[in-house]
């Protein structure tokens with residue numbers, strides 16, 4: 620099969636590798652869409668993906684073969700490559716390690732990823748795609764589940780004012796999830812014009828350009844001088860986390876969704892008197908995948924709004940796609956068609 624093998628030093632090579640065969644309890648998925656995740660771009664940028672590996676985890680596909688003894692799937696069923704409930708006795712990497720550290724252990728869970736024509740999975744892992752959800756939108760179920768978990772673990776209540784910093788795919792999905800959860804107004808801070816425009820189209824009450832105006836002053840002003848109730852940092856770069864703390868209302872909440880790969884400057888003396896609450900949200904659980912698919916199927920979250928015809932590339936274009944995604948860009952979501 621064709622696969623994009625990561626060779627280290629920011630190099631992918633698209634090459635032929637053996638197509639895996641499903642063993643007992645496994646299924647083989649023919650990948651048709653594989654979305655490029657910001658986390659993978661970081662893995663490339665900071666060269667932390669293991670050399671010789673195939674990464675990629677935002678996948679829609681079709682069951683192509685089932686291993687001996689697999690009864691729950693039939694060849695031809697449409698699936699996303701995740702979201703299944705772990706059987707008893709199988710622990711995930713994070714659950715099995717109370718001191719789990721994403722920076723040092725992030726890829727210990729395996730690198731049989733989706734930037735390839737086929738992916739081998741344990742049979743409990745995939746989730747069926749509802750008929751009403753097209754393949755390309757289904758490929759965004761994983762990032763959508765990350766947004767769903769972030770909102771479900773947040774303090775967002777009906778009628779709240781929310782801010783989202785960073786309108787990349789996770790930010791755009793988080794703003795929609797916050798609205799679906801009852802946020803009355805969502806403000807977005809985003810410098811890239813295409814991403815700001817997408818946020819506006821998806822119903823942002825206002826979009827702040829942090830390169831042209833002070834995002835803290837503006838977010839406080841937009842929320843009546845008090846500050847948003849909950850702020851999601853979906854950028855995790857430079858000053859964004861400090862901006863979130865600085866803008867939130869007294870006893871408001873900051874939720875870190877993005878994974879920062881560099882130390883971030885904080886100035887707590889500026890904001891600690893407001894007794895701000897902080898929490899992180901990492902990845903997602905099966906329940907979040909199911910909710911994500913329901914929200915996409917019902918139209919309350921638009922995955923399509925993150926994609927245009929320009930979003931779709933061939934596997935052979937993966938190197939240039941990753942290189943361009945290292946810089947703040949005009950692309951919203953890049954999706955590999957296989």
Ligand SMILES: [Zn+2]
Pocket residue numbers: 656657658676677761762
């Ligand atoms: Zn992802």
